[in-house]
Amino acid sequence: MIYTIVYGLTIGAILYFISIGFSLTFGTMRVINFAHTITYTIGVYILITLVNFLKWHFHFGVLFAILTVIPIGYLIERFIIRRLYGESLDYTFIATFAIALIGVDAIKWIWGVRPYPISDPIGSYITLWGLSLPTYRILIVVIAILLFFALNLFFKKTIVGKIVIAALEDKDGVRCLGINVNKYFSIVFVLGSALAALGGVLYAPMSSVHPYMGLSILLLSFAVIIVGGMGNLNGTFISAFTLGMVMSITARYWSQGAETMVFIVMATVLIFRPIDI
Amino acid sequence: MENYFKRKSGEDLPNSIGMFSRDRGIIGLILIAIFFLLATPLLSTHRVTDFMIFCIFAMSFDLLYGYMGRLSFGHMLYLGTGAYGCGLFINYISGNFLLAIFIGVVFAGLLAMILGLITVRATGACFALINLAFNHIGFFLVLSPLRGITRGEDGFGVSPSKLGFLNLSSRPAMFVFVLICLLLVFYFLRKLTSSPYGILIRSIKEDETRVRFLGYNTFLYKWLTFVIAGGIAGLAGVLTALNYNFVNPNAMDVNGNVGVVFACLIGGSGHLYGAIIGGMIYMVISNFLPIYIYRWEMFLGFSLLIIVFRFRMGVWGYLQKFFDYLERGGVVSRFLKREAI
Numbered sequence: 001m002i003y004t005i006v007y008g009l010t011i012g013a014i015l016y017f018i019s020i021g022f023s024l025t026f027g028t029m030r031v032i033n034f035a036h037t038i039t040y041t042i043g044v045y046i047l048i049t050l051v052n053f054l055k056w057h058f059h060f061g062v063l064f065a066i067l068t069v070i071p072i073g074y075l076i077e078r079f080i081i082r083r084l085y086g087e088s089l090d091y092t093f094i095a096t097f098a099i100a101l102i103g104v105d106a107i108k109w110i111w112g113v114r115p116y117p118i119s120d121p122i123g124s125y126i127t128l129w130g131l132s133l134p135t136y137r138i139l140i141v142v143i144a145i146l147l148f149f150a151l152n153l154f155f156k157k158t159i160v161g162k163i164v165i166a167a168l169e170d171k172d173g174v175r176c177l178g179i180n181v182n183k184y185f186s187i188v189f190v191l192g193s194a195l196a197a198l199g200g201v202l203y204a205p206m207s208s209v210h211p212y213m214g215l216s217i218l219l220l221s222f223a224v225i226i227v228g229g230m231g232n233l234n235g236t237f238i239s240a241f242t243l244g245m246v247m248s249i250t251a252r253y254w255s256q257g258a259e260t261m262v263f264i265v266m267a268t269v270l271i272f273r274p275i276d277i
Numbered sequence: 278m279e280n281y282f283k284r285k286s287g288e289d290l291p292n293s294i295g296m297f298s299r300d301r302g303i304i305g306l307i308l309i310a311i312f313f314l315l316a317t318p319l320l321s322t323h324r325v326t327d328f329m330i331f332c333i334f335a336m337s338f339d340l341l342y343g344y345m346g347r348l349s350f351g352h353m354l355y356l357g358t359g360a361y362g363c364g365l366f367i368n369y370i371s372g373n374f375l376l377a378i379f380i381g382v383v384f385a386g387l388l389a390m391i392l393g394l395i396t397v398r399a400t401g402a403c404f405a406l407i408n409l410a411f412n413h414i415g416f417f418l419v420l421s422p423l424r425g426i427t428r429g430e431d432g433f434g435v436s437p438s439k440l441g442f443l444n445l446s447s448r449p450a451m452f453v454f455v456l457i458c459l460l461l462v463f464y465f466l467r468k469l470t471s472s473p474y475g476i477l478i479r480s481i482k483e484d485e486t487r488v489r490f491l492g493y494n495t496f497l498y499k500w501l502t503f504v505i506a507g508g509i510a511g512l513a514g515v516l517t518a519l520n521y522n523f524v525n526p527n528a529m530d531v532n533g534n535v536g537v538v539f540a541c542l543i544g545g546s547g548h549l550y551g552a553i554i555g556g557m558i559y560m561v562i563s564n565f566l567p568i569y570i571y572r573w574e575m576f577l578g579f580s581l582l583i584i585v586f587r588f589r590m591g592v593w594g595y596l597q598k599f600f601d602y603l604e605r606g607g608v609v610s611r612f613l614k615r616e617a618i
Contacts, residue, residue, distance in 0.1 A: 226407075
């Protein structure tokens with residue numbers, strides 16, 4: 001049972017990393033960013049190139065992968081999404097989906113379709129109450145909790161964070177104060193992309209790496225933000241861990257149905273809560 | 278506000294459908310039939326049948342996206358449900374294909390009724406993603422938990438028995454049958470979209486709050502449209518199953534949705550002719566281009582970007598502009614005026 005809980009917490013942490021950026025981009029810019037899949041996947045592939053082929057150390061690989069994703073995220077925001085602000089949401093969705101298609105095909109071109117394995121970088125176990133738990137998973141959960149506090153600090157204490165929070169509430173109001181909202185939107189977007197890449201590289205040792213890996217994780221994080229509320233930081237944190245637990249408990253009894261159960265939870269929430277989006 | 282001005286200039290008025298106004302509806306049907314009959318010698322009969330099925334699918338998607346303004350990225354779910362409903366009925370219960378078609382459409386419609394209660398309340402990209410999530414579940418269910426019935430990835434064969442003089446295993450019979458289905462669907466959707474109901478769902482696209490203020494129960498109409506679109510997509514699925522004599526999870530593949538979105542956009546969303554033109558364009562591209570272009574998905578992605586940024590009206594939008602020009606004072610009407618004098 002402890003294993004199930006630890007597994008659920010790990011999945012929850014990964015979902016948190018990915019859905020926070022998704023949630024922030026939606027909350028501020030009203031854009032469902034399908035290109036999130038591609039920043040996530042590219043991060044993982046860069047990590048694989050560095051660790052498996054160039055024999056870098058895992059930690060440097062993670063750092064470098066995230067640093068590479070940042071300019072990619074900026075380019076997507078600057079040249080595609082910024083040109084579609086204020087237009088129909090459907091066009092933005094289709095445009096970001098098109099980016100995802102291009103990215104997936106580029107990955108297939110460069111790295112091929114074959115799935116790559118990547119091993120657990122730490123490989124040691126911690127013994128707690130007579131149970132041996134993989135250190136790596138516990139580390140992920142710790143990172144997620146630290147990130148939660150760091151983000152809270154960022155949004156409550158720094159001026160950039162405060163502007164973003166204000167823009168979540170009322171974009172036009174912030175604009176009236178003479179603040180260039182677009183600049184902060186790109187910061188949010190790049191932050192979200194970097195966090196997606198972080199989630200991806202941390203999740204890679206536990207899952208298989210293939211070009212289409214982004215789609216199912218994007219749908220899961222969409223379920224997370226539906227359950228937690230769009231642009232709601234604390235809600236996203238709680239719902240990510242809850243849905244992670246739902247996944248792991250379902251997987252314990254019916255290993256194939258883990259993802260389905262998440263969507264069933266999402267549908268139930270949608271029935272009982274009005275969606276004003 | 279932008280839409281308001283457009284409406285004033287008479288381009289987007291629900292009743293003005295360019296040169297194909299109400300009394301010329303039959304001409305439209307005949308033109309479509311001639312178009313597909315002419316296409317058969319160029320391509321092959323089997324291919325054209327396939328193209329027509331995709332056009333039916335594109336029209337059902339267009340009802341949802343072009344007319345009601347709800348972009349669904351999970352429309353393949355209903356196509357797949359129709360295909361599986363029909364295939365399973367023929368395999369396990371009876372070989373009567375007319376009944377199987379009915380069952381397939383009803384299955385897809387029922388599924389749309391249940392899921393529509395949830396999805397229809399969302400708008401914009403959320404609607405798209407919720408549908409995508411359901412499509413993902415459906416694909417997964419067919420692939421592994423229901424493996425016992427659906428045979429998972431391998432799929433199963435569908436062989437309908439003969440029914441009197443109707444024998445769908447011959448290619449020309451199938452072609453004619455699908456063509457009749459296409460024309461019926463087209464006629465039905467034309468009637469539907471030019472009726473007060475059709476104007477209402479267009480108004481929902483423009484401004485839903487205002488329609489609600491007028492006292493209409495918008496939820497009911499959105500739900501009804503969703504069910505109709507689901508049912509017609511189910512019909513397309515049934516025909517796919519009968520055309521290939523085979524059903525496998527590809528019929529429900531999540532990635533298939535890109536195709537129909539592309540078709541709808543390039544043809545010009547919000548027009549049935551646009552859906553048919555777009556469907557043909559997409560099918561021709563997807564059938565012949567991958568032979569020459571190896572990076573097919575990338576091509577699709579770039580062309581979607583170009584459409585979103587530069588080509589929003591679609592092919593039919595430009596054609597309509599051209600017809601309008603002709604009618605308003607172009608070459609033809611000047612010529613006709615001179616004849617009258």
